[in-house]
Amino acid sequence: MRSLRDRLKGYKKEIIREDEVAATLDELIDEVETRSELPETALEAALPGWEEETPYGRCYLREVRFDALTSHGHYPLARTRHLEPELLHKVCKAKETATLDWAEICFFDTETTGLGTGAGSFIFLFGIGYFEEDEFVVRQYFLRQYGEERAMLWAISQLLERFRAAVSFNGKGFDWKLLETRFTMQRLELQPTQHLDLLPPARRLYKKVLGNTKLITLETEVLGFSRVDDTPGKMAPELYFAYQTDGDARRLAGIFTHNVHDILTLTTLSAHIGGLVAQPLVRAEHPEELFGLSRWYDEWTQREFAEACLVRVSEIDEAGDYAREALWKLSLLHKRLGQYEKAALLWEELLTEPGMWQTAPRIELAKYYEHRVRDIGSALTLTEQTITLVQERRMVLRSLAVEHELRELEHRRNRLVRKSEQAARG
Known part of the structure; x- marks a missing residue:
């Protein structure tokens, strides 16, 4: 039986909990009333978020949350968590070999005022996606005015410290370099992180067959996703500058959506490429995919898988150009392995x-x-x-x-x- 003292303590806790709930409800009511009084052009009305306090002032951010089972094109977001992260390390040629968990990996993308990585370009929108329990969260940090850049960068650094690896698309050559520049300009420290750039592996697999490896091309042709209510990235700087002039945030909605789409595509593209590597003979549908996979397996000295991919091309294409190329590559593989008789038979076939x-x-x-x-x-x-x-x-x-x-x-x-x-x- 509980003592009187214990029961009084529990009663006190209930009173405190009810007070906290009431206070939270009051805050929510105040927030709704405040937003209803805002003009529709205001950032808080057009793109609801919140301010975060930092040692360098306030910055603005918002979150979009998706159930992990939400599909983005052909793949549910949760499919990425079924992938072994080490596969991405291999195809992205990352040096770190320590075992990672998906809770330690984030996906990021930026929207900038220019295409350079020098001091004249700013990151006005930084998006970070990550898995959190049964959800995939996209958090977006927005630069309302240039004077808030130090606060925004500091807040970004606090979130990035949670992760040991970051996935991007051309981030190693552009986004991360610009982020480093902005941190240097603001005299802040950006902790190094393992970088997994999906652009090089995507080029290996799809440049010849698609003609280009832009992210929007990959998501349409490979992932089966079509964008809606999305503002093209090339228009983003102009619209941001217009916002700086008149404060009308409604035109920014498509840019925020574009940033979310980029991060979701990064997530499912990781699942797609990882799935190809894990099950090449089952997942790969085009000879160019198999050629790219064969080169990876050859580099990793998994020659039996490299050979299997080339044989699979000859089965798919039979008497076509891809089949002839596959036989040629297969003959050179046999030659490197010292299997000269096998190579000679293929050379005779190709004569x-x-x-x-x-x-x-x-x-x-x-x-x-x-x-x-x-x-x-x-x-x-x-x-x-x-x-x-x-x-x-x-x-x-x-x-x-x-x-x-x-x-x-x-x-x-x-x-x-x-x-x-x-x-x-x-």
Whole structure:
């Protein structure tokens, strides 16, 4: 049985809790009433958020929260948390190998007044996305006036300290560099963090097939997401400068939405690329994806996976150009691994193909017969055939590259002729 003293303590706590709830309700009522009195052009009315106190004054921020199961294109946001973070480290060529948890990783994007990273460019909107329990949170810090920059940067640094890695798209070359510049200008310290830039891996996978690897292109063509109520990034500086002139924040709504979309796309693009690496033969649908994955596995000395990706290309495309390229790459992989007989079989298969495949396999076969089989006669025959093909090409295409190739082949033929004569003399 509880003592009288314990019951009195509990009663006191209930009174305090009721007082706290009442105070919170009063604050909410005051906030709603205050906002209803604001003109619709005011920032607080157009883009509701709150002020944060810092040692350097106040800054303005807002949050947008999504259930983790919310889909962004083909993927729910939660799919990213199913990915092993180490896969992103590998494709982004990050040096740190320590195991990370998704609670230690954030996604960030900036909207700026210019495209340079020098002292004349400002970050007027900084967005950070991260997983928090069953939600994905996008917090946006907005520079209402230039005098608040130090306060805004300090607040950003406090949030960034929660994370050990940050994911961006071209952030290593632009966004983070500009952030470092702004911190230096404001005499603040920005803690270093592990940077995972998705632009290089996206280029490897999609530059040839899509023509460009802009984030909006990737999200449309790869992730299946189409933007609505979104202001293009190139218009952002002009609209921000207009806001600085007349204070009308309504025109900024599309910029804030654009920033949110960029961060959500970063999140699901991470899931997509990571899924390709984890299950290449299941997830990859285009030969260029498989070529990119094969190069990664080759770099990671996982040669059996590299070979499997190239074989898969030949199955998808069969007799097309991609299949021929896959066989060529596969032959070079066998050569690097010292599997010369396998490579030679593929070179023989490619001899009847058009274009470069007519010369490149013959050159490799000539090397194989000369140095591995010690069949100088076959090596010489292949070299002479290749010279004839290059001479035919020169009739159509005159270039220094063709001339250089022809001189190298003639030099090889002359050497083989000498070897053949020496062998004949015994």
